[in-house]
Amino acid sequence: MPNAMIIRSAIRSDLGAILRLLRELGDSAPAHSSGVRMSSAAVRAWTRMENDPDRSVLVAERRGQIIGTLDLLVVANLTHDAQSWAIVDNLVVDPIARRGGVGRALLEEAVDRAARVGCYKIELLSHESRAGAHAFYTAVGFANSAEGFRRYI
Numbered sequence: 001m002p003n004a005m006i007i008r009s010a011i012r013s014d015l016g017a018i019l020r021l022l023r024e025l026g027d028s029a030p031a032h033s034s035g036v037r038m039s040s041a042a043v044r045a046w047t048r049m050e051n052d053p054d055r056s057v058l059v060a061e062r063r064g065q066i067i068g069t070l071d072l073l074v075v076a077n078l079t080h081d082a083q084s085w086a087i088v089d090n091l092v093v094d095p096i097a098r099r100g101g102v103g104r105a106l107l108e109e110a111v112d113r114a115a116r117v118g119c120y121k122i123e124l125l126s127h128e129s130r131a132g133a134h135a136f137y138t139a140v141g142f143a144n145s146a147e148g149f150r151r152y153i
Helices: 012-025 040-050 102-116 131-139
Strands: 005-009 055-062 065-075 085-093 122-124
Touching (some): 005 102, 012 040, 012 065, 012 085, 040 055, 102 122
Parallel strands (some): 085 122
Antiparallel strands (some): 005 055, 055 065, 065 085
């Protein structure tokens, strides 16, 4: 199947493609004309992430191209009979691949992974201005059940 999409755990050689996608979130440094800027800080962060057994960066790949990513973190917990819970962050789909099931497939894999390790819930945050994203999250089974607060430091 030439157009088949696979969802898999990211590997180090995916880092440039992941950084390219993360620019869509609007808070990353712009790419240089020669490609995505891969700072030493990004490489150090990736090394920490790939060595964390409770962290998974997932990618969606089609025809050898990374077209989506998300970050899944499992959090140890003392409530709910010490069942863990999970956080999804940095879900991004390449603009040319949006509305094609990529985000849904990534989230389904994240939910499956969280369930397999015994998480009792999975959470994500989305900026209040992203109404389209909120409709998508509702359509894939997430409920707007809390109000989030942040403090940047």
